[in-house]
Amino acid sequence: MTMENGDEFAVGCFLSIRTTLGDEFEGQVMTFDRETNYLVLQESSKHGPRRNIRLLKADYIKDFTFLGQGQDPLHSHDCSLDLNALQSREELAIRQAEADAERIGVGVTTEAQNIFDALSKTLPVRWDKTVIVVMNEVRVSSPYHSECVIGGTPAANDRVKKVLDFERKRLQLRS
């Protein structure tokens, strides 16, 4: 539904909205951008200054309910943008995401990933396609049982086998 005028989305008012895709949420209007037809809502989450922010295309609003009027949520904020901080934040986030992604196997089962995560607590592990490489020398391939542990010095090999068995048991107990 498109809004002809923005008065119905007055800044600061609390709305409960249902979208055409089936989402439902409540929030306070931060702004309504007429050009792009986007409604920006702030959801009250727990405590503290941190909120969830939604940028919702008004076309997808199925219906909404007016819950009350509040103050302009942006008014009290110091509206300045530190571009460099934004940039740094983004860089950091990307770096972190990349690091995390290295720890996720592509094309591996959930079980394999769980084993990997469990092993990574105590051993340096990395993925090599679908093979878990431990300490850069011991390789654990699918299906990641003790029999599948290959390579490395006998000591390292044994250690990996032991940890693998241990972690497998732990995972079984949990699930």
Added chain:
Amino acid sequence: MGRSNKNLVTEDHTISSMLFITMSIIGLPVDVHVKDGSVYSGIFHTASFDAGFGVVLKQARMTKKGKGLSNVGNEVLVDTLVVLADDLVQVVAKEVALTVDAVGGKMTGDCEEAVTLEVRSSENRPVDAEQVNQSRQAGDNNSKGKPDDRRQKLEFNKKNDAKIQSLHSGHESDTCLRRVKADKASDQSSETERSTSPDSTCTHSTISEDLKEASNNFPAKFIEKSAPRGKDRTNNAKEFKLNPAAKVFSPSFLYPNSASPAVPTAANMVYMPNSCAAANMVYIPNNSPAANMVYIPNSSPAANMVYIPNTSPPVPVATIQPEVGFNTFASQPSVPTKISQNGNLTVGNAGSGSQFSQPLPYAAHYPPVLSEPAYLQPTNSPAVMVGRSAQFVYVQQVAQDLLHGVSAPFSTRPLLNHVQFPKHQGPHGQPIPVVLPAAVLASAQQPFAIQNHVPVLQPAFTAPPISVPGPNGFYGNKFS
């Protein structure tokens, strides 16, 4: 009742609340809902207000599958995901604090220079736009200029890849130059990007209308870069580590005034000894393992050296005769190449040492980019030399596609063919031709395969390897 849309006054600008909020969530993990019900999660990178509201995520993956088809696999982590305005339904950012403190107001040393350069870039922007527009080829139909406020908005785009940053010795001016230049690059790229298939590259902060046309079949336009994870990155990281001291020099040809003083900072400088009239060097950037560099010092008659910065299959390199004073230079963060005066290169001139005189314009000879992908930060690596007389040849060195699945090189269109031929001429009075590679500029971390064929055309070759043209070389007094 209340205001429905207000303009916020930030320090210097008045922007809409929507824009303010959009910028405030940059760098935060967001969930993007698209019209078929799919949800993608990633780091909010940028948005476009051009013909609707579209967003770009980094390190995105599909977290909820919708009804429609998608070109993003379930487990695939996409480096850059472009969601067009038509497809976008919702952007949800969790745990956002809009206050200054929450954003992180600490300024590092970098920031000041970055700010300065941003200012500078804004001054030069009109010039840049003209140059860019003039050099566009007919094929580009994005000749419409971008409003300056958009460019300003996009200035904070991150251009430096983390890997690349780890390479650098942290030279401040390099970083800032890169940022500025990359911003220009990314702006330009956005105006010429074509995305007719998932193979297309050059996703960018500003999403042009052409992108929209191309993505009718998919709810989310997916432009993938370096999709194979792990191995490639490890290898690339290793490559980087091999040359830890290498710096990346990426002068901004777009700002000849600003770039020249900062030029002699990186190891990829073209070295031209002062006493040598015309140091004829061809530097072949190593955008693939098969790149070579040729350094021919002028005053040493028999010193035709070939410096191969990377272990790679030998590639025949044209030995450039000194009559043509072309210095090719490109900076590539992925391939650290050092022009060392000791080691591999023998400098005939005594005392020429490691002076960095003003760089000469030169053309780059790029071997075809066909082999192992080398991750390259495209926006960090345009090959630019700014001569003292502000004559320069812009040769762009663009990243090669890391994506294994992309075998066909993208159709590249020359983005910048702005060439100023040196006013001096070759030894036989012929203008020295320069052929620029077709290249696609893109924002950071974009995949594309570039065929860089820049034959170095020499008007004449004489039999003896080097003939010293004279004390002043071919360039008169301009470069001495």
